[in-house]
Amino acid sequence: xxxxxxxxxxxxxxxxxxxxxxxxxxxxxxxxxxxxxxxxxxxxxxxxxxxxxxxxxxxxxxxxxxxxxxxxxxxxxxxxxxxxxxxxxxxxxxxxxxxxxxxxxxxxxxxxxxxxxxxxxxxxxxxxxxxxxxxxxxxxxxxxxxxxxxxxxxxxxxxxxxxxxxxxxxxxxxxxxxxxxxxxxxxxxxxxxxxxxxxxxxxxxxxxxxxxxxxxxxxxxxxxxxxxxxxxxxxxxxxxxxx
Ligand SMILES: Nc1ncnc2c1ncn2[C@@H]1O[C@H](COP(=O)(O)OP(=O)(O)OP(=O)(O)O)[C@@H](O)[C@H]1O
Ligand SMILES: [Mg+2]
Numbered sequence: 001x002x003x004x005x006x007x008x009x010x011x012x013x014x015x016x017x018x019x020x021x022x023x024x025x026x027x028x029x030x031x032x033x034x035x036x037x038x039x040x041x042x043x044x045x046x047x048x049x050x051x052x053x054x055x056x057x058x059x060x061x062x063x064x065x066x067x068x069x070x071x072x073x074x075x076x077x078x079x080x081x082x083x084x085x086x087x088x089x090x091x092x093x094x095x096x097x098x099x100x101x102x103x104x105x106x107x108x109x110x111x112x113x114x115x116x117x118x119x120x121x122x123x124x125x126x127x128x129x130x131x132x133x134x135x136x137x138x139x140x141x142x143x144x145x146x147x148x149x150x151x152x153x154x155x156x157x158x159x160x161x162x163x164x165x166x167x168x169x170x171x172x173x174x175x176x177x178x179x180x181x182x183x184x185x186x187x188x189x190x191x192x193x194x195x196x197x198x199x200x201x202x203x204x205x206x207x208x209x210x211x212x213x214x215x216x217x218x219x220x221x222x223x224x225x226x227x228x229x230x231x232x233x234x235x236x237x238x239x240x241x242x243x
Pocket of ligand 2: 048164
């Protein structure tokens with residue numbers, strides 16, 4: 001039996017309305033339960049790619065989730081399957097309290113009261129923020145908001161988790177806890193990040209983007225130990241300042 005293709009992208013290109021070309025003929029497959037790190041310099045197109053996975057952006061080409069093409073008329077189903085955690089948690093938190101934010105998804109999915117409570121508590125435990133359940137979301141620190149933003153998606157139990165810079169702005173302990181929460185989430189994961197150490201520890205596979213193009217794809221440990229490849233795409237630099 002073939003391994004299930006969770007994400008299939010064919011010849012995807014995207015140009016923002018101001019004329020900036022962000023994705024250039026990208027094709028890739030991501031299989032069930034893979035954990036794939038998307039790396040590449042600033043402006044490479046990583047975030048733009050993730051935004052295509054649940055139809056927030058729509059480029060030229062084909063994006064399929066579990067065999068289903070992302071179209072305007074199936075966005076509800078696609079968004080049940082793919083949970084995206086944005087780079088900026090401010091884009092994800094809009095309810096008065098943490099509990100309301102994390103319950104928002106389960107309520108919209110029609111869970112009953114008991115299911116809502118257990119998914120909210122479970123997601124907050126996963127990101128070690130259960131103590132903050134009754135707090136006001138916009139009073140939290142940036143790192144705390146990052147954790148709650150992840151919880152708002154975990155509470156909906158998606159089949160595919162797409163994360164944009166999940167460890168940025170976190171302290172070492174917070175980073176470690178987020179990585180543990182991600183390791184525990186045993187479904188398909190796609191993570192855009194500059195945290196190469198996280199990719200090394202967490203991801204089985206790594207893809208490099210540069211200038212909107214997919215330029216390398218392979219086992220994480222192989223890609224991350226290819227010094228010449230990393231240097232070529234500005235992912236590994238010598239000391240910046242002359243001593
Ligand atoms: N809303 C927008 N309008 C115009 N251009 C945009 C917009 N968002 C992104 N871009 C451009 O698209 C390209 C890809 O951006 P994207 O945010 O996908 O890169 P990224 O790889 O996620 O970078 P970073 O590592 O900085 O997060 C960049 O040239 C960026 O300037
Ligand atoms: Mg980005």
